[in-house]
Amino acid sequence: MGTPSPAISTRALTKQYGSTTAVDGLSLSVPEGVTYGFLGPNGAGKTTTMRMLTGLVEPTDGDGFVAGTHCSERRQLVEKIGLLPEEPPLYSELTGREQLQFAADLRGVPWERVSDRALGLARELDLDGDLDRRIDGYSKGMRQKTAFVQAVQHDPDVVFLDEPTSGLDPRAARTLRELIVELTDDGTTVFLSTHILSVVEEIADRVGVLYDGQLVSEGSPAELTDDVDSDGDADLEEAFLELTDEPAAAW
Numbered sequence: 425m426g427t428p429s430p431a432i433s434t435r436a437l438t439k440q441y442g443s444t445t446a447v448d449g450l451s452l453s454v455p456e457g458v459t460y461g462f463l464g465p466n467g468a469g470k471t472t473t474m475r476m477l478t479g480l481v482e483p484t485d486g487d488g489f490v491a492g493t494h495c496s497e498r499r500q501l502v503e504k505i506g507l508l509p510e511e512p513p514l515y516s517e518l519t520g521r522e523q524l525q526f527a528a529d530l531r532g533v534p535w536e537r538v539s540d541r542a543l544g545l546a547r548e549l550d551l552d553g554d555l556d557r558r559i560d561g562y563s564k565g566m567r568q569k570t571a572f573v574q575a576v577q578h579d580p581d582v583v584f585l586d587e588p589t590s591g592l593d594p595r596a597a598r599t600l601r602e603l604i605v606e607l608t609d610d611g612t613t614v615f616l617s618t619h620i621l622s623v624v625e626e627i628a629d630r631v632g633v634l635y636d637g638q639l640v641s642e643g644s645p646a647e648l649t650d651d652v653d654s655d656g657d658a659d660l661e662e663a664f665l666e667l668t669d670e671p672a673a674a675w
């Protein structure tokens with residue numbers, strides 16, 4: 425039996441904005457069914473990487489494949505992936521339920537096929553009582569919950585989550601972490617970008633650290649912390665600070 429193909433792979437993926445190199449020759453490989461924590465300081469290129477991998481931005485150079493599809497094949501990609509971006513695209517004049525139906529429509533997925541899953545997720549996130557209210561009356565947390573449900577309701581192969589617990593209260597944040605673990609238990613691959621390192625430590629199987637558009641370290645959370653302190657005393661925050669300290673990262 426051959427090695428299974430990775431859920432996400434990139435080869436020398438690069439994005440240039442004028443004279444700024446946002447992502448610089450990134451090559452990575454994410455196996456199926458894992459949660460991959462994608463870390464890096466502000467401006468390191470995480471969002472740009474996710475935008476390229478989800479077909480929203482065209483790379484300047486290199487290639488990216490997600491669920492066996494080249495990232496330039498946006499139409500094929502859209503059925504296989506889910507995306508929760510930093511600023512979720514929601515229509516204020518719709519109700520939460522209409523927004524979820526609209527998101528399914530956009531992907532060409534019949535609402536009847538996903539409604540049970542969508543409503544189940546909304547119930548778990550304590551959003552079900554608000555689904556018939558208009559989004560312009562939603563709190564930040566309610567918007568975030570809606571955006572999470574719309575990203576995963578169609579049971580995608582790969583989900584990209586940018587700061588998924590942003591604006592969530594502690595109980596909702598915990599539920600969301602549990603839902604992410606359930607996703608990977610069901611075989612979904614989760615690409616998770618966050619600055620909340622405790623979340624990564626808790627749920628990520630692998631971690632990649634980006635600095636100035638380049639991958640400066642990769643491994644399990646334990647491998648990353650062992651690399652900076654083999655006594656096992658360091659936590660992921662210490663590892664992150666060391667790996668993204670300017671001279672060390674440059675080295």
Ligand SMILES: Nc1ncnc2c1ncn2[C@@H]1O[C@H](COP(=O)(O)OP(=O)(O)OP(=O)(O)O)[C@@H](O)[C@H]1O
Nearest residue numbers: 441444445446464465466467468469470471472473
């Ligand atoms: N549309 C754009 N036009 C010009 N420059 C951009 C654009 N998008 C991103 N950049 C630049 O690319 C670099 C990487 O930005 P990016 O948003 O990918 O970083 P990030 O790691 O997601 O940061 P943060 O943690 O702050 O969200 C930054 O220097 C940023 O200014």
